[in-house]
Amino acid sequence: MDAAFQDFYAEKFSHCHGCGKNNPAGHHLKSRWDGDDTIARFLPKPEYSGGVPDHVYGGLIASLLDCHGAASAAAFAHRAQNREMGSEGEPIRYVTASLKVDFRRPTPMGIELVIKGKLRSMDERKVWVDLTLSANGEVCASGEMLAVRYRQ
Amino acid sequence: MDAAFQDFYAEKFSHCHGCGKNNPAGHHLKSRWDGDDTIARFLPKPEYSGGVPDHVYGGLIASLLDCHGAASAAAFAHRAQNREMGSEGEPIRYVTASLKVDFRRPTPMGIELVIKGKLRSMDERKVWVDLTLSANGEVCASGEMLAVRYRQ
Numbered sequence: 001m002d003a004a005f006q007d008f009y010a011e012k013f014s015h016c017h018g019c020g021k022n023n024p025a026g027h028h029l030k031s032r033w034d035g036d037d038t039i040a041r042f043l044p045k046p047e048y049s050g051g052v053p054d055h056v057y058g059g060l061i062a063s064l065l066d067c068h069g070a071a072s073a074a075a076f077a078h079r080a081q082n083r084e085m086g087s088e089g090e091p092i093r094y095v096t097a098s099l100k101v102d103f104r105r106p107t108p109m110g111i112e113l114v115i116k117g118k119l120r121s122m123d124e125r126k127v128w129v130d131l132t133l134s135a136n137g138e139v140c141a142s143g144e145m146l147a148v149r150y151r152q
Numbered sequence: 153m154d155a156a157f158q159d160f161y162a163e164k165f166s167h168c169h170g171c172g173k174n175n176p177a178g179h180h181l182k183s184r185w186d187g188d189d190t191i192a193r194f195l196p197k198p199e200y201s202g203g204v205p206d207h208v209y210g211g212l213i214a215s216l217l218d219c220h221g222a223a224s225a226a227a228f229a230h231r232a233q234n235r236e237m238g239s240e241g242e243p244i245r246y247v248t249a250s251l252k253v254d255f256r257r258p259t260p261m262g263i264e265l266v267i268k269g270k271l272r273s274m275d276e277r278k279v280w281v282d283l284t285l286s287a288n289g290e291v292c293a294s295g296e297m298l299a300v301r302y303r304q
Contacts, residue, residue, distance in 0.1 A: 009203065012204065013203040013204055014203065015201045015202070015203060015204060015205045016201065016202050016203045016209055017199060017200045017201060017202070017209040017211065017212065018209055018210070018211045020201075020203060023199065023201065024199075025199035026199070047169060047175065047176075047177035047178070048169045049167045049168065049169060049172075049175065050167070050168050050169070051161065051165040051166065051167060051168045051172060051245075051247075052164065052165055052167060053167045057168055057169040057170055057215075058170070058215070058218045058219075058222075058248050058251070059169065059170045059211065059212070059214060059215025059216075059218050059219065060169065060211070060215075062211060062214035062215065062218065062251065062253070063209075063210070063211025063212075063214065063215065064211075066210045066211050066214065067210075067211065093203075095203075095255070096210050096255050097254070097255055098252065098253065098254045098255065099210070099214065099252070099253050099255075100250065100251070100252040100253075101214070101250065101251050101252075102249070102250045103247070103248050103249055103250065103251075
């Protein structure tokens with residue numbers, strides 16, 4: 001499978017619990033292109049239940065949207081320069097300034113979740129990303145993120 | 153120390169990774185009264201780093217605000233009935249419908265975080281809660297939550 005956006009993060013910035021390849025205890029979320037949009041897939045372990053054991057914990061849902069959104073922002077910014085992550089030139093990295101999550105229905109456990117990102121708009125320093133998290137083809141949570149370019 | 157709001161959650165709804173007493177792998181966040189507001193304290197383990205090892209991972213910040221906000225909503229609703237959680241009568245429980253988190257500055261690792269909740273408004277079914285997460289007395293993240301009453 002193609003490398004994920006997070007695989008191109010600099011080593012010293014790869015410790016995120018949600019998506020850093022250098023965090024052995026983390027989730028290792030991997031985000032990739034899906035046409036002009038972005039996609040990641042994740043199967044939560046049973047310990048990530050919400051109040052009831054058969055639903056996913058809201059904190060994990062926010063985390064997946066957060067890590068996928070920030071990685072997507074970086075990918076969108078690279079494409080806007082007609083290049084890909086990992087290509088020559090200065091790497092572009094984003095951090096989350098604001099994240100809103102709407103929990104539309106309970107997210108079931110034991111099913112691979114699909115997280116998608118769509119570019120809403122971009123300026124020189126900021127990227128707005130629309131996000132969804134689905135299970136069995138149904139959107140369980142939607143989100144919107146403002147990501148801000150990080151000066152490394 | 154007094155019992156926390158989460159200690160009064162029904163056994164079958166106490167499996168949340170963020171705050172459920174019946175989730176052995178979870179964070180066990182504990183929320184309590186602080187006058188008319190609410191408060192929780194939490195020291196993240198080193199594995200919950202963000203991209204850089206000395207900052208807390210955004211997903212954990214969202215999770216702490218989420219669990220504290222939902223517990224606070226339940227506590228506010230009980231007080232509106234002139235009773236406390238765990239008192240006689242039907243227990244009231246809330247779930248998160250929407251959570252917005254603004255990441256204002258990096259949250260440092262190795263420091264006990266203080267999460268606060270304030271009641272903004274309430275109607276028969278919904279509670280709006282304003283939230284902050286601070287380290288060393290500085291607000292690192294702020295949030296707002298819409299919590300909806302859960303019919304058990």
